[in-house]
Amino acid sequence: MTIRVLLADDQALVRAALRILLDSCDDMELVAEATCGGEAVALARVHRPDVVMMDIRVPGTDGVAATSEICADPGAPGTRVLILTTREIDARVAEALRAGASGFLDKDVTADVLLDGIRTVASGDSLLSPLATRALISRFLAVPAPDTPLITSGDLAAFTDRDREVVTWVAEGRSNAEIAERLDVSAVSVRTQVRRVMTELGVRDRAQLVVLAHQSGLVRTQAPANC
Known part of the structure; x- marks a missing residue:
């Protein structure tokens, strides 16, 4: 099964790198790219991706609000949101999890970890390590x-x-x-x-x-x- 991915990030260089990475995988397809949260929500409604890779700090409608809208859409119950952040433990990440995100990854992870993360979230599992979970809960x-x-x-x-x-x-x-x-x-x-x-x-x-x-x-x- 091909995992259909929507990428939401306002940095062109980041999108280009992730596009190349996803295109290299036989089991993944990049269906759309968004540069802001509002565009991510609109594109998610059109393409119904399996996974939305959401930069937590996209401009406009931010990553948390966009995540909330995508996860609350009754027309796309199978769409999962994977948060991308530059800080592993962050109050905004916690808000995104409350809003419905299925997990998060730091942008500094390796390509293999990122791809495995997409597959994990697409399968219906969450991407929360024990250490990250303890820190998020306590803070x-x-x-x-x-x-x-x-x-x-x-x-x-x-x-x-x-x-x-x-x-x-x-x-x-x-x-x-x-x-x-x-x-x-x-x-x-x-x-x-x-x-x-x-x-x-x-x-x-x-x-x-x-x-x-x-x-x-x-x-x-x-x-x-x-x-």
């Missing part, structure tokens, strides 16, 4: 934003202890493979369980499950050292 996401829907005891009533255990590890940024190793089951089984939990809670993807779990107090992460 920016621990306190719910106004009107944030939270997990209640009623929401969890039908969940098993294993469900809660898996959600805890997901909220720590663990991959399906890592969770499967801990539970001595297949990664496919973990993926199925995580998707069932997300469906029950009405969350868009794993990144949103991470935010919701922490803000509801279901999972509590200690601040990293020197934070």
Whole structure:
């Protein structure tokens, strides 16, 4: 399956480099380029890409607002947003995750890491490392934003202890493979369980499950050292 990508970045040199990189991959297709957030939203509605690579600081409608509009579009439930930033841990990145982004990458990552990140997000998984997750939660996401829907005891009533255990590890940024190793089951089984939990809670993807779990107090992460 070809992953259809929309690129939103106001720097022509960055777009050119990413265009060359994407064109070199048989499993990816660059369907459109945007130079501002408003243009990204409009192009996403036209092209319905699988992944939008969104610079967090695009001009006009910024990356956070554009992410919110794209993720809230009922006509494109399968479109995922991957945030690109020049600072790994940033309050704006946290806002983008709240708005529906599926993960983020620093622009300094290698080409292989970037391409793997696109594939990860396109598959429906989130791109949140354990270290980045702990830092984000401790600095920016621990306190719910106004009107944030939270997990209640009623929401969890039908969940098993294993469900809660898996959600805890997901909220720590663990991959399906890592969770499967801990539970001595297949990664496919973990993926199925995580998707069932997300469906029950009405969350868009794993990144949103991470935010919701922490803000509801279901999972509590200690601040990293020197934070």
